[in-house]
Amino acid sequence: MILNQRKQYSKCKSTSSLSLWPRLVVYLSSMPDRWKRRVKVYMVAIMLVSACMTYMHYRYLTETKLRRRPLEHTSEILRNNIHGKVTEVKDEPKAVTKEVNAVIKEVTAITKEVPNDDEKYLGYVCVRIGCNGWGDRLIGILTAYVWSIIMDRKFFIMITHPGPLTDVLLPNKVNWNIAVPSNLRAYTNIRLMGDEEFVESIKHGAPKLMNITSKYIAFNNNFDHITPIGQNPVFMAKLHKHGYNMTNFNFRRVLHDIYTELFKLTPDLRQRLEIVLYQAKHQGQKRLVCLQIRIGKSSTMAKDRRHEVNKHDVHKFWEFADSHVDSSEDKIFITTDSETVRNEAKDRYGKRMLEIPGEITHTDWFEPTKASLGMFKLILDFHVLQHCDVIGMSPSGFSALAAYQKRPFEDVYLFSNHEFVLCPDINSDEHCMTRLGPPPFPIYPKKANQTSKPIPSTAYPKQNHQTQSNYNIPNEANQTKPSNTRYETASIDYDQTNKHTVFG
Known part of the structure; x- marks a missing residue:
């Protein structure tokens, strides 16, 4: 009997000496079938959770390796x-x-600058979905910068969705890349999306904003505050002291100056831009005709709720381009949100067509990795439009913000109500910056010497265009190192929930 007990003990001891996995297999094999099925479900769930956590950790390490x-x-x-x-x-x-x-x-x-304990900050923040497209984001950034000057605060931008803004744009004359807190609870959030009452209050000093005393302000907006700010004597004095010319001060006039003050392309994107513009006019005699065609809701942009250009009107853009082409050497640049339109343009123009290669995306509607890669194409499209000789654009904040940085501002046409309209001079009170909302869009006022009817797409007046042989592309020689002045910025994005946006 004692001998049998010793044999059983020896058998148990040898079993216990097995590694964890064999012991687990032996244990599971002796379980009832209903328990086995339950354990399998639990194990699959644990494996899925582990895989998700591993992937998220990998993404975190990838996105923060430069900062860490x-x-x-x-x-x-x-x-x-x-x-x-x-x-x-x-x-x-x-x-x-x-x-x-x-x-x-x-x-x-x-490399981000460490915040100063004695300073106060105001900036634009976008760390998750809801910031909308580049047009809305840029309006928020520019207005936030102007308010930071008025309020004597350092400016910052904190954009991490869909990817870091510094992947495509770097600080130029103003260092907005500041290591502000990542915890959003540290900020006083001023969200003025579609707030027309606040725009009216600017003439009375904007007390809702000016009375804030907290250290960090996250300012989100998609309305033109700059033009009404230029009508407030107190705010005008602040901006004049900062070096701005307050004569006929409005959003459209200062857009180019503020944008170049804040941003410059990364070296890689600047090199790609130079290549595209060289292809367009390397002999100094070619003209670049640009088309920005936003179709709206389509198979490419399924989440877009608006229809900007009817698919039956696309041929009018081709007629517009053909009427402004002077020779077979002229190039036609196309940017669009529709893969169908892009393929149609390739078939029509062949080697004469220029485009930035890449997948068509939206900064807010696509999976972050895909949208982050799409930012390279988006920013290059935005900068190419600034160098076009002629622009035909659909109602879009993206195209309008690019067109109003064109120097000289001329030969810019807006497609509205199925026809193209010549945009007024940049110093005029009239403008081509559209109300971003459900169609129909209004026909914008024309110049005094322009006919009362929209210009037919087949009868665009050709002017004596003096072709520029060079494009003013910023390079390392003329780019200013970010200053250490009090107007330093960090990337900022804002959430958009309003149903319409007013530009300028």
Whole structure:
């Protein structure tokens, strides 16, 4: 009997010495069938949760690797990964090349400045879905910057959705890349989406905003505050002291100045822009005719609720482009939200057509990874439109904000009510910046010497165009290092919930 007990004990001891997984298999094999099914479900659920957590952790590490590493490590990352920016470097400090200096400047722009305890901040924040497209975001950024000047606060931008803004745009004359708190509870959130009452209150000093004393303000807006600000004597004095010309001060006139004060393209995107513009006019005699065609709700943009251009009107854009082409050497640049329209343009114009390659996306409606990659195409499209000789655009904040940075501002046409209308002069009280809402869109006022009817798409007057041989593309030689003045900024995005937007 004692011998049998010892044998059983020895058998149990050998079983217990097995590793965890064999013991688990032995245990599961002895379970009833109903328990086995339940355990399988639990194990599958645990594996799925583990996979999701692993993926989220990987995304976090990928997105924050530059911010988490010291400056010297970040510099090394850029040296190894920025294509065409770094050549072979000799050991002697005096032999450091211009390319390396450019990389160091870029590292400085990416490295965030630590907030000052004695300063107060106002900026634009977008860390999740709901910020809308680039047009709405840019209006929020520009108005937030102007308010930061008026309120004597440092400006920052904190955009992380769908990806960091510094992937495509870097600070230029104003350093807006500040390491502000990531916890949104640290901010006083001023959200003025579609708030027309606030626009009216600007002439009375905007007490709703000016009376805030908290350290951090997250300012979200999609209305033109800049034009009414230029009508308030107190605010005008602040802006004049900052260096702005207050003569005929309005959103459309200062858009170009503020944008270039805040932003410059990353070296990679600047190089790509130069290539596109070289293809357009490398002989100095070609003209670039640009079309921005926003169809609206389609198979490409299923979440878009508006129909901007009827599919039966697309041919009028082709007629518009054909009427402004002077020779077979002229190029036609196309940007659109419809894959169908893009393919139709390729079939029609062939090698004469220019476009930025890439998938058509929306900054707020697509999966973050895809939308983040789409930001490269979006920003390049935005900058190419600024260099066009002729622009034919559909009602869109994106195209209007690009067109009003065109210098000189001429030959810009808005497609409205099935016809093209010549946009008034930039100094005029009339404008082509549309109310972004459900159609129909109004026909905007025309110049005094323009006919009362919209210009037919087949009878566009050709003017004596003086072709510019060069495009003013910012480069390392004329770009200013971000200043350490009190007007420093960090990326900011705002959520859009209103049903319409007013530009300018």
